[in-house]
Amino acid sequence: MQSLDDKINRLLAIPPYGQPPEGKQASLLELLKEEIERACQRHSGYENYVRGWPSDYHSADQVASLPYLPVSIFKANPPLSLVARNEITRTVNSSATTSQSPSRVALDLPTSRRMTKGIATIVRDFIGPARRPYLVVDVLGNTGAQSELGAREAAIRGLQPFASKVNYCLDLNDLDSLVLNQDKLRGFVREWQNTESLVYGFTYILWNHLVKPLLADGVCLNLPKVRILHSGGWKRLQEQSVEKTAFNKGVACVFGCSPDCVIDFYGMVESIGVIFPDCAEGNKHSPAFGEVIVRDILTLQPVRQGEHGVVQVCSVLPTSFPGHLLLTEDMARVIAYDGCPCGRRGISFRFAGRIPKAEIRGCGNLESKRSLTD
Numbered sequence: 001m002q003s004l005d006d007k008i009n010r011l012l013a014i015p016p017y018g019q020p021p022e023g024k025q026a027s028l029l030e031l032l033k034e035e036i037e038r039a040c041q042r043h044s045g046y047e048n049y050v051r052g053w054p055s056d057y058h059s060a061d062q063v064a065s066l067p068y069l070p071v072s073i074f075k076a077n078p079p080l081s082l083v084a085r086n087e088i089t090r091t092v093n094s095s096a097t098t099s100q101s102p103s104r105v106a107l108d109l110p111t112s113r114r115m116t117k118g119i120a121t122i123v124r125d126f127i128g129p130a131r132r133p134y135l136v137v138d139v140l141g142n143t144g145a146q147s148e149l150g151a152r153e154a155a156i157r158g159l160q161p162f163a164s165k166v167n168y169c170l171d172l173n174d175l176d177s178l179v180l181n182q183d184k185l186r187g188f189v190r191e192w193q194n195t196e197s198l199v200y201g202f203t204y205i206l207w208n209h210l211v212k213p214l215l216a217d218g219v220c221l222n223l224p225k226v227r228i229l230h231s232g233g234w235k236r237l238q239e240q241s242v243e244k245t246a247f248n249k250g251v252a253c254v255f256g257c258s259p260d261c262v263i264d265f266y267g268m269v270e271s272i273g274v275i276f277p278d279c280a281e282g283n284k285h286s287p288a289f290g291e292v293i294v295r296d297i298l299t300l301q302p303v304r305q306g307e308h309g310v311v312q313v314c315s316v317l318p319t320s321f322p323g324h325l326l327l328t329e330d331m332a333r334v335i336a337y338d339g340c341p342c343g344r345r346g347i348s349f350r351f352a353g354r355i356p357k358a359e360i361r362g363c364g365n366l367e368s369k370r371s372l373t374d
Helices: 003-011 022-041 044-051 071-075 110-126 151-158 182-194 203-216 234-238 244-255
Strands: 088-094 104-107 133-141 146-148 163-172 177-179 198-200 226-231 262-266 288-297 308-315 325-336 349-355
Touching: 003 022, 003 110, 022 044, 022 288, 071 104, 071 244, 071 325, 088 151, 104 110, 110 226, 133 151, 133 203, 146 151, 151 163, 151 198, 163 182, 163 203, 177 203, 198 203, 203 226, 203 234, 203 244, 226 244, 244 262, 288 325, 308 349
Parallel strands: 088 146, 133 163, 133 198, 198 226, 226 262
Antiparallel strands: 088 104, 163 177, 288 308, 308 325, 325 349
16 A cells, blocks of 8 residues: 555656646645545544544535645644654745745655655746756855744745756845846856757846846846746735736846746745746646635635635645645635646636735745745
8 A cells, every 4th residue: 555655756746737737636636635534633623623524524525525735733842743743854934024924834855855845846847857057146144954934035946956057136225125136137147148048037126126126227147048936925016016017028028038937936935845947828727736716805715717816825835844735825716627728637726916904924025034944
């Protein structure tokens, strides 16, 4: 009989977007039930929560019927864990503003490895497997094996399996504000201008500290083979009236590439290991080892195609904390339940902001000097 770890690894090994919805539903349902059972055995509070669910998860015939937790549960300190304290190798913290409490998830070694592999599997499907020079639009932080890791640093590290060399192009000035280091940026461009390269930056930082000033100066870096990934921070840009189409065009203009090479991805600490990049059609997709359910904000029933609702994320990757079924505070619209023109199977959707009056996440957009728990 296969172990739980073997079953999870089997899903990590198959093409991430090739399963028809029916087959994916069946494999996820079986595995998620097993993970719920395991979590109940390891945490009495979680067991009580599941027992109080309106229906018995054992008889559920679809993932949408399984008991889910509100994502805010992970604001607890110490973090909600399913393993002994000495098994926790790292705690990952979401970013938060001064008045907010960050979410915290506790990782053991098997969960950490799965989550690294999960991100790599997803990214590989979008940009290919090759290693390439990697430019980080951020400040060089502590890259050691510290036990506390912040959201921005986690995103930066998640792309390092695709890096042949890592470069940072922002510094902190005397006021502890982020500034573009033109020498580092132009050094990267000179060395790798005719090479496939990778750039990552937090959305707000990438725009305000690199793209916006270079656009104003009429600069084009002429990196036609670059792939630019970015995540988080859209609220700050919307306040500046910068929408996604304008953002992609501006980034492409500065880097000298096609707007198709600019890829926005959504991820959250509480479901670390599963990210949602935009496909060529501008839609997001869930991988073989995860699922997305969009629920009506009033009834919490799954919505129909074309409708908006609150996002539930599902993942089989975490076993050190109960993050396999989480109701978020984000809204999305279901584009289709299968048949995206990009060829990826299963649900396609687009995020549509936060639930009204939901707590605003920090998303790592702190511009002052940061620790790795920012």
